[in-house]
Amino acid sequence: MHLDPYVESVLIFTGINVVMAISLYLPVSAGLLSLGQGGFMAIGAFASAYLTTALATPFAPALLAGGALAGLVGLLVGFPALRIKGIYLIILTMGFGEIVRVLFLNLEPTGGASGLSGIAPHTTLPVVAAAAGLALAFCWQLRDSRIGWALNAVREDELAAETVGINLTRTKLSVFSLGAFIAGIGGGLYAHFTMFIDPAQFGFQRSAEIFIMVLLGGMGNFLGAALGAVVFTLLPELLRGLQDWRMTFFGTALVVMMIVRPWGLIGARR
């Protein structure tokens, strides 16, 4: 089967964005809003790309190592982040994203500002489909599980959650770190598709895009987050006919959406 290269690349970006949206959806499901997923994505991207280019590591272990490193950093960032909530956590994670960008800007082994190039194109459509499918399957399994309910409880009322015996620290840290891990995997997939990465690709703009996908789709439902990622990736492509007015139209659509359906495309009205 031969897919048109343009269609294939759009589908791959869609899959990567679904992975990124899930990486944010998970912490959001416990009430942890992050505007720093781009930072975790960068860690996964640079770590895995460095492994496959400089050290000739096979793709799968490199991808997992990138995710694991991002997850570990998520654990470290999570500790101070646990004490704060809402808008303050958003600002903290924003600051974290900037720190990561500036770090890679100055890190020589990964090429500094000029980035890493010559990355092998390991990310094929089946690989992305498998990763996105796994992320979605995980969320599906989580939905009615003990830990899934604990996450909901923490989002709804932290004190009441503690009162029913939920360990707040452990629950919040693990879901934040898990989100970071998945963002790192998304970054690794991205790096091995674009074949060139530089720190500028993972700045605030990237984090904000991921945030918008989840907001667009609906924060209360992982299918919503995934649908948000799909719409966010496909709509600008479908609007190419509008040429220069494309992003204007897209922005307007977002504004209208937030007025008409503030709870997202899918997801319960709260």
Place this chain on the structure above:
Amino acid sequence: MSGEPLLEGRALHKVFGGYSAIVDVSIAVRRGSIHALIGPNGAGKTTLFNVITGVLPPTRGAVLVKGEDVTGARPDRITRLGVVRTFQSVRLFSSMTAHENVRVGRHCRSRGGFASALLRVPFRASAAEAAAHKRADELLAQVGLQGKQNVRAGDLALADQRRLEIARALASDPELLLLDEPVAGMTPVEVQESGRLLRALRDRGITILLTEHHMSLVMEISDTVSVLNFGCKIAEGTPAEVRSNRQVLEAYLGTGEVV
């Protein structure tokens, strides 16, 4: 009844800035009793609850559950030890249904994290999940919420919300239930029903410590009454003893002298 108390507070102090909310309060809750904590508004009842359940650490003093020192332990640990509370201002997971609230209440008596969630059989409840389902139904019926399983907690009437909070607390199989004003805002009929429920729970072996302003209920169901005023314990005894205590009367009604 003899033996060590189920819950013991030893010389508890809690200071907020320069204000002492509770001063040198010692309290021992006997297993199998209904123990009431009364006192005028601001006497420190809720602060004492918060200190006992780990929501706030005491400034000084110690909290013991079944002889084990749990001073300053986190609330989830206290819950696992079998001491669960409700809140004066009702804290439910309001966008979940009544049934879901009770199932979450079972959290500390069940097992499983992210890994086991991943390995679940899709579209089928495990034996443990099915049992938790059934238990939640039973508990809802026990507090009188049968037929309201699928109502969102936030949409329930206040009296039902208080009942649901008790059901959620019962889901963790507590030995001691701490109820912070369980009948506040209820009609006289609902108060009577709640009184019967609390007695039934005690008869099933659950010890209860409650704060309440509804005096006739307190005097009717309590085995022991402790009275707080301005953060100090001023009296303790059976309902009859407390009712005739001069200091208690003064705390509630003021002194007989004309100022």
